[in-house]
Amino acid sequence: MTQYRAPLRDMRFVLHELVGLDRIAALPGCEAMSEELVEAILDQAAEFAAEVLSPLNRSGDIEGARWHDGAVTTPAGFAEAYRRFTEGGWNGLACDPEFGGQGLPSVLAAPVEEMWNAACLSFALCPLLTRGAIEALSLCGTLQQKALYLPRLISGEWTGTMNLTEPQAGSDLSAVRTRAVPEGDHYHISGQKIFITYGEHDWAENIIHLVLARTPTAPEGVKGISLFVVPKFLVNADGSLGARNDVRCVSIEEKLGIHASPTCVLAFGDQGGAVGYLVGEENRGLEYMFIMMNLARFAVGLEGVALGERAYQQAAGYAAQRVQGFEPGAKGAGNGVSRVPIIRHPDVRRMLMSMRAETEAMRALAYVAAAALDIAARRPDAAERAREKAVADLLIPIVKGWCTETAIGVASTGIQVHGGMGFIEQTGAAQHLRDVRITTIYEGTTGIQANDLIGRKIARDGGVAASELLGRMRETQLALGPARGQAFAAMRTGLAAGVAAIEEVVDWVVATQAENPKTTAAVAVPILKLFGIVTGGWQMARAALAAHVALGAGHNEDPGFYAAKIVTAHFYADHVLPQAAALKPTILRGAASVLAMEDGAFTH
Numbered sequence: 001m002t003q004y005r006a007p008l009r010d011m012r013f014v015l016h017e018l019v020g021l022d023r024i025a026a027l028p029g030c031e032a033m034s035e036e037l038v039e040a041i042l043d044q045a046a047e048f049a050a051e052v053l054s055p056l057n058r059s060g061d062i063e064g065a066r067w068h069d070g071a072v073t074t075p076a077g078f079a080e081a082y083r084r085f086t087e088g089g090w091n092g093l094a095c096d097p098e099f100g101g102q103g104l105p106s107v108l109a110a111p112v113e114e115m116w117n118a119a120c121l122s123f124a125l126c127p128l129l130t131r132g133a134i135e136a137l138s139l140c141g142t143l144q145q146k147a148l149y150l151p152r153l154i155s156g157e158w159t160g161t162m163n164l165t166e167p168q169a170g171s172d173l174s175a176v177r178t179r180a181v182p183e184g185d186h187y188h189i190s191g192q193k194i195f196i197t198y199g200e201h202d203w204a205e206n207i208i209h210l211v212l213a214r215t216p217t218a219p220e221g222v223k224g225i226s227l228f229v230v231p232k233f234l235v236n237a238d239g240s241l242g243a244r245n246d247v248r249c250v251s252i253e254e255k256l257g258i259h260a261s262p263t264c265v266l267a268f269g270d271q272g273g274a275v276g277y278l279v280g281e282e283n284r285g286l287e288y289m290f291i292m293m294n295l296a297r298f299a300v301g302l303e304g305v306a307l308g309e310r311a312y313q314q315a316a317g318y319a320a321q322r323v324q325g326f327e328p329g330a331k332g333a334g335n336g337v338s339r340v341p342i343i344r345h346p347d348v349r350r351m352l353m354s355m356r357a358e359t360e361a362m363r364a365l366a367y368v369a370a371a372a373l374d375i376a377a378r379r380p381d382a383a384e385r386a387r388e389k390a391v392a393d394l395l396i397p398i399v400k401g402w403c404t405e406t407a408i409g410v411a412s413t414g415i416q417v418h419g420g421m422g423f424i425e426q427t428g429a430a431q432h433l434r435d436v437r438i439t440t441i442y443e444g445t446t447g448i449q450a451n452d453l454i455g456r457k458i459a460r461d462g463g464v465a466a467s468e469l470l471g472r473m474r475e476t477q478l479a480l481g482p483a484r485g486q487a488f489a490a491m492r493t494g495l496a497a498g499v500a501a502i503e504e505v506v507d508w509v510v511a512t513q514a515e516n517p518k519t520t521a522a523v524a525v526p527i528l529k530l531f532g533i534v535t536g537g538w539q540m541a542r543a544a545l546a547a548h549v550a551l552g553a554g555h556n557e558d559p560g561f562y563a564a565k566i567v568t569a570h571f572y573a574d575h576v577l578p579q580a581a582a583l584k585p586t587i588l589r590g591a592a593s594v595l596a597m598e599d600g601a602f603t604h
Contacts (some may be wrong), residue, residue, distance in 0.1 A: 001428035002317040004054040004119045004310055006046035007363075009561055011111040014364050017546035018539060019371045024105050027378040038108060041093075045112045048088065052081050053119035060122050060260030061431050065201075067252045072200040072262045078123060082203040086156030090116075091127055095134055099150035105378075107370040110302060114363070117306030121435050122260035126159055126198040128299050132292035133160025133210050137229070140280040140288045148235055149208055159204045162292055163193040163211040163230075163266065171448060173212065173286060174221045178268065180213040180228055180276060188273025189213055189230055189247075192265065199264030200232075200249035206241060207232040210292070211268070211276060212285050219283070227285035228276035230268065246274040257434030294396060297443045298369065301399035304407035305366050307436040308359040311407075311414035314429050316352055318418055319343040342417075350575075351417050355410045357572040361536030362403045364543060369395040390465035394457045395535070401449035401525075402532025404439035411436050450524035453531065458506055459513035459520075466506045473499050473538045479545055487570035488548075491541045494577030498534035501584040505530060508588060522591035530583045537577045544569035 015021050015038070025033045056077050063075035085091065094109040095101025116124035134153050137145055152158040169175035178191025189211060193199075200207070209230040218224030234242035246269055253263040268274040280288055322342045330337045342348045369392055376389035411433040415422030422429040440446050458466050477499060480492040505527055513520050520527075547565035 001058055001426075002314045003050065004057070004313065005050055006042075006111075006115045006118070007309060008042055008046055009558070010360060010363065011042065011114075013543070013546075013561070013565070014367045015107065015111065017550075018364050018542055019107055019367050021107075024107055024371060024374055027105070027374060028380065029103060029378055030105050030374075033104065033108065041104075041108065042111060044088075045090070045115050048085070048090070049115040049119035052084060053116065053123055056081060056123060056260070057120040058428060058431070060120065061257075061435075062259075064259035065252060065262040067200075067249065067262070070200070070248050070250070072202065072249060072252060072264070074201055074203065074262065075260045078260060079203050081123060082126070082156070085127070091130065091156035092154040095131075095154045096138060096150070099138075099146065100154045105370075105374040107367060107374050110367050110370040113299060113302050114306045114309070114366075117303045118310045120260075121303060121307065122258045124303075125258065125261045126201070126203065127156070128296065129162055129197055130156070130158075130160040131299070132162055132296050133208055135295055136210055136227070136279065136288055136292045139291055140227070141229075145229060145277065145279065148237075148239060149229065152206070152239065153208060157204060158206040158208055159198060159201070160208045160210065161196055161199050162289070162296070163196055163199075163209050164289065165195045166192060167194055171444065173225065176212050176214060176225055178211065178213040180215050180226060180278075181273065182215065183273075185277075187213075187215070187228060187276045187278060188269060189228060189276040190269025190273050192267050194265050195253070196264045196266050198262060199266045200252075201262055205233070206235070209247065209266070210279070210289070212289060213276070215282055222286050224283055225285040225289075226282045227279040227288045229279055230274050230276040234275060246271045256437055257431065258438060293443055297400040297449070298366075298373070298396050300439050300442045301362075301369075301396075301401075301403040302366055303439045303442075304400075304403035304405075304436065305359065305362045307432055307439070308355070308362060308403075308407040308410040311411040311429070311432040311436075312352070312355040312359050314427075314432065315355060315414040315417040316343075318421075318427070318429075319348050319352060322418075322421075348417055351413050353568070353571045354575060355413055355417075357540065357568050357576060358406050358410055358536070360543070360568055361540050361572060361576075362399075362406060364539035365395070365532075365535055366399050366403060368539060369399050387468060390461070391468055394453070394465045394469060397449040397453040397457065398528060398531045398535060400443065401440070401446045401453075401528045402536070404436070404442075405446055405529070406532065407436045408433070408440065446525055446528065450528040451521055453528050454509050454513060454520050454524050455517075458509050463506045463510045466502070469535070470499060470503055470506075473534070476538055476541050476545070480541060483545065483548060487566055487573070488544065490570055490573040491537075491544060491577075494573040494580075495534070495537055495541055498530075498537055498577055498580035501530060501580050502534055505584065505587050518595060519591040522594035523587045526583050526586050526590070530580055530587065533576060533580045533583075537572055537580075540569040540572045 060075040066073045092101035094104050097103040180187040180189050211228045211230045212225050214224050236242050248267050249264045250267045251265045319342050323339050324342050327344050372388045372392035376385050376392050379385045415429045418429045421427050477495045480488050544566045547562035551562045
């Protein structure tokens with residue numbers, strides 16, 4: 001099994017050449033983000049990921065989390081790793097300094113979070129959920145709630161959860177039945193929540209649950225949902241812990257992957273009602289929860305990037321060492337020809353190149369989206385903030401949906417590189433596929449992301465945000481013009497075809513969505529895939545241009561890296577971008593065959 005090593009060279013390249021860290025450092029509140037600080041954070045995070053978290057990935061998968069009589073025990077080493085994680089200040093990297101955070105921008109937090117996810121996804125899920133709770137309370141909580149909960153959540157002394165799903169209410173949150181009955185300054189919460197990541201564990205002394213529930217006078221549907229903070233232990237006014245609240249973990253799930261992460265069933269109010277406190281106003285809970293969910297969707301997209309990288313490292317390491325067969329054209333054994341590592345076999349090289357190219361495209365797109373979030377939050381000019389927010393909002397479902405779907409393919413290809421050994425658990429390749437499989441479901445399935453993309457992000461504004469994104473891609477397409485060589489010609493041709501396909505599809509969505517929403521919904525996932533492939537290709541082309549400039553300027557400290565960037569972008573243009581043109585007829589004509597069959601025919 002290959003242990004994880006953060007791809008720092010590529011991370012730095014994306015941050016400097018594609019994001020432009022100088023742009024982010026110029027934003028209000030980012031003045032302290034010096035080159036020295038960035039380098040120190042990346043280096044120290046890489047060391048922590050490699051030395052502390054990565055060794056836990058396999059052992060945690062084997063041992064798993066265990067439930068007994070309402071308590072959850074995580075695998076050996078996890079609680080100690082979390083202690084070191086919080087003591088190192090990693091939990092509050094991008095959080096508000098007023099409550100103990102470091103206030104760093106999202107674009108710097110992104111590579112760090114990628115490292116945690118790649119090193120051990122099961123571990124990283126707990127801090128991810130805590131950050132969601134921090135964000136919701138920061139934006140919607142009362143001054144008292146912020147003062148009471150935020151410092152301890154940001155420090156990691158306490159952890160947080162999101163409690164949405166119920167047995168009868170998965171993606172359809174209008175079906176939530178958990179009740180919240182007012183009682184003085186608080187509410188009594190009763191009901192059951194399922195699929196609660198780290199809803200119970202042995203890492204921290206308190207867990208702060210954010211829970212969706214209905215008050216007795218709430219209207220039906222999503223308009224009647226409120227958000228409540230429900231601590232595992234009640235919190236006194238001075239921040240000390242009081243009595244155990246009426247919330248219990250009644251079981252944890254047996255899952256395909258992420259075995260070390262406890263996925264809990266929580267029962268609220270079995271002994272009269274769990275004490276909960278309203279966050280914001282009644283009946284606005286879904287609105288508040290989407291604050292957490294939107295950021296969580298981006299974070300899940302980073303999980304896809306991370307596990308794509310982890311699977312690639314595993315496969316490349318194996319291919320370089322596994323000796324098997326002869327290169328095509330060799331005369332074979334007995335003729336003085338040696339067997340070769342399988343990395344010399346063309347089809348293995350094709351698979352490795354596909355894994356590498358798609359992972360680098362995902363990383364670049366995710367970091368660029370994080371930069372757009374930073375600019376949207378911090379730029380003084382209101383018009384520019386609005387423009388970047390629209391682009392960031394458009395990119396988030398792509399990052400979440402396309403990166404996770406692509407990562408499943410990357411991890412599956414990684415098993416294929418190993419051959420039969422990939423199907424054997426001891427090699428470690430299978431775990432990456434098992435773990436990444438949940439990411440297309442977390443925080444809304446790929447279909448939900450795709451419908452968000454076409455409905456809220458394209459049709460709602462008449463394609464304005466999509467047009468802004470298309471304009472940026474055309475600028476790159478034009479920049480490819482003067483460059484010479486087959487690689488850049490392939491990029492230019494592929495990107496041009498992809499941009500044209502998106503433009504035609506956007507016009508079709510805008511014209512069709514209002515009157516025939518079932519038609520657009522039937523091909524929403526292919527639309528999301530189209531956007532992902534082309535925006536990924538856009539970033540690969542930008543990377544190749546930056547590498548071309550660096551080589552031309554005589555930046556010879558690492559010429560092999562820059563040359564590999566151009567080769568990888570060329571591969572993407574030849575092997576991935578052509579899929580965009582093939583998706584266009586599926587999108588424009590494919591809805592009818594999706595919707596034509598009678599319901600009953602599916603079971604015959």
